[in-house]
Amino acid sequence: MFRIALKMLFGDRGKYLGIITGIALSSILMIQQPGILISIFTTMYSFITDIGLPDVWVMDPKVQFIDDSKPLLDTQLYRVRGVKGVEWAVPLYKGSQRVRMDNGETVGCNMLGLDDASLIGGPAIMIQGKLADLHQPDAVIVDEAGAKGRLAKPSSTPGGKSTPLQVGDSLEINDKRAVVVGIARATKTFQSQPIIYTTYTRAKNFALSERKLLSYILVKAKANESPQAVARRITKETGMAARTADEFKSMSLWYIIENTSIITNFGFVVLVGFIVGAAVTGQIFYNFTLDNLRYFGVFKAMGATDRMLRWMILLQALLVGGVGFGIGAGLVATFAAATRDSSDLTLKLNWQLLTGSGLAVLLIVLLAALISVRKVLKLEPAEVFK
Amino acid sequence: MSENETMAVYCGGITKSYGIGEARVQALRGIDLEVHPGELLMLVGPSGCGKTTLISVIAGILDQDDGECVLFGQDLKQLSHNQRVVYRGRNIGFVFQAFNLIPTLSAAENVAIPLLINGMPMDKAISRAFECLRNVGLEGRENALPSQLSGGQQQRVAIARALVHNPRLVVCDEPTSALDHETGRRVMDVIKNLAVNSDRALVIVTHDARIFDFADRIAHMDDGRIEKVERNN
Known part of the structure; x- marks a missing residue:
């Protein structure tokens, strides 16, 4: 039935592309902005990083x-x-x-x-x-x-x-x-x-x-x-103050964080990305489920268990999440690679950022799936005769 | 073996109502009905008389308020929710008025669905679906999408889907109402020839008088009751 679930998803090309686009845009916002933030943070202590040999920095x-x-x-x-x-x-x-x-x-x-x-x-x-x-x-x-x-x-x-x-x-x-x-x-x-x-x-x-x-x-x-x-x-x-290189990096970073609104501003954009992604993706995915509600009812009448239907919807959600995130992350990574040698502020990606944004996308699609699953499980199979 | 166990369907004193208070509607008012294996029974009557409610109870997709509904010796109310779902998947085939074919799946994939629900691997299910589509005269149209098929062809796909897992009971809701007279009779020919056998019973809800002659017995319903059951000659 999983192949059937995927064919139902791919067959509705408009909605499929809509969900993918929503997740990809959301992923871009959630990766690109923190990527720039990481780049800014890195530059804040780049002197310390570049001078790697000493263990301790002594200062006023x-x-x-x-x-x-x-x-x-x-x-x-x-x-x-x-x-x-x-x-x-x-x-x-x-x-x-x-x-x-x-x-x-x-x-x-x-x-x-x-x-x-x-x-x-x-x-x-x-x-x-x-x-x-x-x-x-x-x-x-x-x-x-x-x-x-x-x-x-x-x-x-x-x-x-x-x-x-x-x-x-x-x-x-x-x-x-x-x-x-x-x-x-x-x-x-x-x-x-x-x-x-x-x-x-x-x-x-x-x-x-x-x-x-x-x-x-x-x-x-x-x-x-x-x-x-x-x-x-x-x-x-x-x-005099003496700090290890890591302590000095951390101190420099926290000084900027505490004395500027940088985290608030970037965090706001990331939050907007998450909300837009969740709203757009949730809405389109829910509409997709509503459009197919009659067929889920047919499956229920024909003997599909609640567990089977849950997995079908979850698979659809995970697939659109994976593809959308892949496209979004791929576009940001391409942009980061293309601007790597620029003298302007560049974008830095690391595994923590990709994992974090990936988990955020996972949360978005799971929320979308949860709403859809609830609708399908509450559906009376007798509806198919109406 | 009790008499109930030899019958395909036994309904005794079934009642069903919808809504509460003043909005309460009594859809079934004590239905007694028997369907025997190898029999094609038609439920006929005016709109709103309770035909669809009764077929839903018989098919195990709607709980009656009161009374007994036994399929091949199995009282569906005795089964848990999951057991009933599994029982339905193995023993009941459905043909719907609006066909209810999944538009993004090919004819063969649509037919394969009951087998996939019952756990058959995809390749085997598709192979069996091809066979069933051949039986309903759709050889060569296995990979067509529902939108590429005529109404009569779509209903034949739906019939193949209802029979592919060899169910013991097939329920059909207005199978010809969306078809013209000639196509409707051809579809009924297919149902009669392929679906009816000594181990299987068919219950068809219809108000299409043009196909009454395909029935072995006709149960006339009105206002939630079975008014009379007559044998077709």
Whole structure:
């Protein structure tokens, strides 16, 4: 009877396509918006993710999230190095600098000053050049999105196409010359500013006007020490805040969530997607059942049990749910793949999001099936003679 | 073996009403009726006389208020809901006035439905459905959708569906009312030739006097009662 149930469904092509479309649109809303939200969240702590080597980040106790760095005195680095359980500790400068372009415009950039000796905190993926090239005079490495986008060399003719930065090109940062020695791939930041990597010492030169320049101290715990324990010890002995990378990510994320209405706004759209999906799908599916009510009555008269009818309707609901969700998720995934390399905000899909939206669609079709099943089970088989 | 067990249908003192209070309608007022195996009984009478209610009770798809309805020795009221559903699926075939063929299924798939309900695998059920459609003269039309068939052909598909699982009782509700005279008689020929045998009984509700001559007996109903039962000569 399951094949019969499916043929009944496919045979009513208009309603079948209507239900599928409703579920697909609902799925798109429920996947795409959280996908963008995940992408935004990822960018909020992308610096922490990209700098994967250290276990613990040490910072001013007043820091609330990654972009809220409050400079420390350089001497704090030596205090941290003296804490038991610290394998190594290196400085990290993170600040904003302005780059003057050839046409006179200035572009705000994120500058990362890495430990001169180890270059810890440098980009993991180099598109052009090598990380070690930062040891060359005036060297900087620029992220790929920035090199192709806001730091691209403007055209000499008005309206002309700009040329991406290349290795060997020079930049002017705070009236100081910098030479591009590499192009790196980095996760986009929340502010979508270009990222410039250089050494800690050179970063201090680029930012001479600032008195204190040490943004973070990156710490590696010894092999036999837990990062959490080392972080607690650093806090206790130095008075500075020390957090594991995961704690710092979580703190940055919660700061944004608590201080913006981002979750409310995205959540509202997701809720609308769910309600629209449930309403449209439920209504069309219920209408489909009503249209076939006479035939379900015939099945009942002919000896179809309630269990059999329940499964027939459930199968129809699960099938339209599966196909609709597949189409919706497929379209969003295609869109995500097509815009993956865009410099704008992209869409990130993960298994948690797909599972969650899949369960929401399952709930929608189960609700639709439940309403339909109730109608069919309450139907008197004697109705078929009327 | 009691007399009830040798009969195809035994109805004794059946009453049935719909609604409550002033809206209460007494559809059946003490029906006594017997149908024997191998017999074609027609229930005739004016609209609203209770024919459809009686056939619904006989077919086990409607509970009577009072009285006894026994099919081949089985009192349907003694069965649980599920047992009655299963009993119906195995022992009763239905032919409806409006055919009630599923529009999105082919003729063969429509005919196969009672077999599928009884758990037969699809391929076997379809094979048996082809055979039944051949018997009702629809060879070559097995894959046609109901909309591609004439009214007479659709009713023959419905007859094949009613007989495909070899039920012991076939109930037909106005099987010819949607057909012209000639087609109606051809359909009755098919019913009479294929459905009636010594192990099976047919109960046909009709007010189409043109087909009365196919009946073995005719039960005349009026106002919820059987006025008379006459043997057809």
